[in-house]
Amino acid sequence: MSTTVAQDRYAAEKQKFQELFDQTEAANQQSAHPLDEYRQRAMTLAGTLDFPTRRWEEYKYTSVNRILQPDYAIGQAQGMDAADIQAYLPEGMDAHLIVFVNGQLSDSLSQFAELPAGMHVMLLRDAMDSDRFGSIAREHMDRILKDQDDIFVALNAAFSQHSLFLYSEKNVACEKPVYILHLSTNAETPILNSHMNIAVAETGSEFAYIEGQFEKPGATGTYFNNIYNRVTIGANAHIHHYCLQQEGAEGFVINRVDAEQDRDSQFSNYTVDLGGRIVRNNLNTVHKGSNLTTNYYGVYFGKEQQHIDNHTFIDHAVPHCQSNELYKGIVTDSARGVFNGKVMVRKDAQKTNAFQQSSSLVLSNKAEMDSKPQLEIFADDVKCSHGATIGQLDESSVFYLRSRGLNDHQARAMLQHAFIAEVLEYFKHEQVRDFAEMLINQKFEQ
């Protein structure tokens, strides 16, 4: 895929990551841990991989150049109390909280105890040490690094110090969601925050976890959140994964989810993306057993200079599976949106039911939207539908609302909100839905 020119393109940037890694290792006071071995391996692997250029089909509309330019450092621990994070939690939601500030785990705000029986949330480091989870944790790390061709995942594995391991035992239903909050505040240097979650639901179990990525209002720093999720859903199990992003004007995000589903299972991903300077979400699911369901519900809203790119992939490899995908977004000012939804229906995946819809509103002349459904169907007995619309607000609706006394701004906000609300209806957890709605409304009012 890469030519000689492309290989050289980001050589200097790659070198900077290597140096940062060496510095961190030199400063590392802790005694050697098996995880550090993996991190070393991951860094070596990263050295052999290339950063994507716009010549790569998958990065045609999104250049990572800006993301790679700052001289990143690892964040320092910051004092933060419960009151400081209240604004980033869904109101009334009882959740197990894990908090990172500028990429550093906040011990005082995070709760690893008091989980219901059969639900486990711990540092990957500790999981590796434990008799019970050691081999599972290692197996996942091995698989993440094996044949890995994504340099961002390799870098994530190299730099992620506080990777989390989430695990539900067989037939355990955990009512209380886990909420992983990433908060960015002002720092002296650009901050690199690398974080990995390994989530595993055993047969017949169910849990929800929410990732919140926010910049504190008033902060202006440059930072790069490189987040990776590996999600494994066992037979007849269900994982709900929420991703709420509201990054700063100089916040960069590369986010990747690799999900793998066993038979009769469900995986539901809910993404609310209110942007950053550049946000790239990669959401991938592979089907390993029949009669399972994959749900992708996404909302995005870009303003000003924001760039939001959602790349999704569903790999229908076995018969009798279903996927539902609904993405809706708004871009205005000079914002740019990208949606690429790939659905692969392999030869054996007969009786597949795949539905995909992507709709966007482009509200200014300078805003841009590229939407590409990509259906590759190799089975003949399937039901697949897809639609992509890019449009403006319906002016006769604007007129109608104004004829009742709402001003132009109110009328448009009401219609934009309605456009997006359709997706939020599918959010399983009401408090998250209300929270997402509140965040979106705030952005309308800005």
Next chain:
Amino acid sequence: MLTVKDLKVAVEDKTILNGINLEVKPGEVHAIMGPNGSGKSTFANVIAGREDYEVESGSVLYKGEDLLEMEVDERALAGIFMAFQYPVEIPGVSTSNFLKSIVNANREARGLEAMNAMQMLKYIREKIELVGMDEKFLRRSLNEGFSGGEKKRSEMLQMALLEPSLAILDETDSGLDIDALRIVSEAVNKLRTQDRSFIIVTHYQRLLNYIEPDFVHVLYKGRIVKSGDKSLALELEDKGYDWIKEEVDAVAV
């Protein structure tokens, strides 16, 4: 209330209203009838503030102000209400949220305090009863999937909630069965006051059995070619429009 003088309006260079004169005083009910395509909806839309039309000449004064200079929402807040012939469906906007927003926007414009959730619910319930609507519509998206009659009632509900000074009803009676027609008419009659005026566009004399107009006007080829009292409506019902067309066309030749 409303004074229209020699109003000429065009769409895409085609003159549709060709010199309308009309005076509506507080408390009056004016019916406007006329054959299809004569310009009735155009007239109603120009008063409500739709921008697709080009006013070529003439003036419209509303409560002494130059109406044509006002934005559509300003007109609404100044007390003009238009019940549309074809209300748009707006998926995703819940009817109840919409009603709350418009009631409070109008209250604010009148210097009244916003209603809280309890007061609002009570107020909406009261008016819902007035127009004979089912409360379950509140939970649905605005006009989405409503039948023709339900859309018209939703328009009447909005009118009742906003208590306008001048209400324009564009064929609110079309497509309603007798029961629905009676309910809508009763709602209008209950809202009739000394200060509130109505312009009712209709094809059918039937409605005017329930809502008694003070004046009936016939619009033809963009002009009011005949005005009279309610007996004119009965005459039209009897004889159709041909005799009026003949009169007008004969003069034109």
